[in-house]
Amino acid sequence: MTSLATAQRSLADPSVRHPLWPPLTRGCPVTSTEEVAYPLDIDYAYDEVPADLFARPAAHGLERWAPLLPPLAAPGLGEGNTPLVELADGLWIKDESRNPTWSHKDRLNRVAVSAAVASGARGIVVSSSGNHGAAAAAYAARAGLPCAVFTSPDAPPAVASHLRAYGATVLTVPRASVRPLMLRIVDELGFQSVSSVTDTAHTGHPFGPEGYKTLAYEIALDLGRAPAAVHLPTGYGELLFGVAKGFRELARLGVTDSVPRVYATEPAAAGALTEALRTGRPVARVPVGPSIAYAIDCEISGYRGVLAVRETGGAARTVTDEQMAAAQAELAAQGLWFEASSAAGLAGFRAHGPHEADGPVVCVATSSGYKDIGTARHAYAPMDPDWQSIKTALTESEPPK
């Protein structure tokens, strides 16, 4: 199956079209303003989508959905096809920790690294606190391209091991140096960035979020319908946008009868999308306080998030660290260990609803507990083999809830 992608379109004005190549990673050159570098969207020849595309079962590897993705020029790692686990009656967790690098970011990177390969990039560059960097490094390695990962020296030690594992050049330079160095790597070395290179707002790679559409396709196939609502941890809003777009495509193609409301959950320590929607602006910038949700505590939002919420009738809300920790604990007590930011979707649902059921509710959990800020901070201490205390611990403690 070949890609039906036809063009890049401005998200500010879909009538402004650009050729599919090269990927416009700095935003739309026509519609962007001084305030916002508007991201590009990908258009497809929707009337040529094979009739049986959604009749066949899900499968590993985004090539399963090739007609509705940009060309997949980079080899894959069997990404996607993650399970939907029922947490309670009608409440489902989409377990994205079951991707090749144990986060949802593999879906974006399969597509974005493919764009880099197809457009002749000499390497991949990415700025990330963890998941995005690891995924970019894995797909770059798989494609045989060098990869530069700008990351924080504060990354959890297990994540530091992960980022190093694929042979990428890990750069822990001061924050103020990141953007200028990224641009030099792009401009002077011919690398392609799979994270945002613009200053004024989050723009991001135009092709990358297309990978997230496959989450929607899989959920609809598993449920046999569109859910009523989807709750997502939200940083820059790329995941939010991709999932919303995927569900809108399904309705457009007649695969489902409806589009779920898409709810963004941001950490209360940041909340730029919530602020943008509150003030009616395309993007917002907010002060960022301390948070356990280091994967999504973003200073600026992206216009993609505004569109995803608006076009599905959803909302953006914030949750406190305590609410995320409670959702994380609720999931772990059911055998599902995610990092705190990954539990934000469930935290948002628990805190803000809506709780009236007019169909299944899906919370997307994005990444493994191995990425958590608190992981690997404490080794074990040896214990005395005292029977009475062991017996007490095993018989008088509360059972897991």
Next chain:
Amino acid sequence: MTSLATAQRSLADPSVRHPLWPPLTRGCPVTSTEEVAYPLDIDYAYDEVPADLFARPAAHGLERWAPLLPPLAAPGLGEGNTPLVELADGLWIKDESRNPTWSHKDRLNRVAVSAAVASGARGIVVSSSGNHGAAAAAYAARAGLPCAVFTSPDAPPAVASHLRAYGATVLTVPRASVRPLMLRIVDELGFQSVSSVTDTAHTGHPFGPEGYKTLAYEIALDLGRAPAAVHLPTGYGELLFGVAKGFRELARLGVTDSVPRVYATEPAAAGALTEALRTGRPVARVPVGPSIAYAIDCEISGYRGVLAVRETGGAARTVTDEQMAAAQAELAAQGLWFEASSAAGLAGFRAHGPHEADGPVVCVATSSGYKDIGTARHAYAPMDPDWQSIKTALTESEPPK
């Protein structure tokens, strides 16, 4: 679909049959000797297997294969249905890190915890350096049972975080106290052990290895045939046995034309199965030296391993730490990050072959790099933003192989 399991049979003499319940976790009471507590195997009403069982696609959750498994009384986590990733022409990696707790052990624990639930156990007990304990804790939590995990104080710090995550009681008592305390927990508190409770050899839970059969089912479905050879990291040989049994069942049921040779790879620092096969004994005990393969450096073997190798025409071989590290690096350079022991299957294939191709070769990679002994030992150091050194690193280094 309901289970077609009919009985427990002694692996020493399959004509010795016992009822399916209760699970005989201490080995066959009839055929065991002072030297070996022979494990039990599960028999099925094979002539009642639905004709379309292997015609339908794979799916998450072992219930997909319910007729050929013991009853799945414990709720699942969408385990299994992991991808087969092509590493080179005809050489495939079965990526078991893509299970709910990121290792193959989820397959065993879904089945073994189900046996505990169905037989009225008051809790789960397990002795494990990592993967097995995390999986047992997750499935126990999911089933609402308390769980005791005996583990080594030397576990990597990220694995320590993982073991704690599901609310299990983690016990880091001295090694000599483990077995007596496990037996007290079983006998006095009514818990069921999902790891071996016998002294004389590895016996293990009779139902657990059945979960590993599903690996064979998935591989055969993905390839459209049985592979020529399967290479597996081997500790106590439960995975080895389950995979071999699954392929033998497929041939018996006419789903495939042949049974692959099953090759066990053990760390050279241990190698009990290799020793048992060399000396023609049902089990062997060996001294254990230092090794990076902490998940499989076992002092004793189990009779299951001998049977798996013998009945498929395979072999057991050892690999050095250097060979495992090289295989681990080969996989990481392709975007696949596993712990060192998980790379033992590929290491065994690279070191010992056979390399002549009479069909696809599958190496099972058991667990995520997050479980590696070296993970999370080193955080980042901040770097200077020096362009020349960054440029050199990105343009003059060897590309990933």
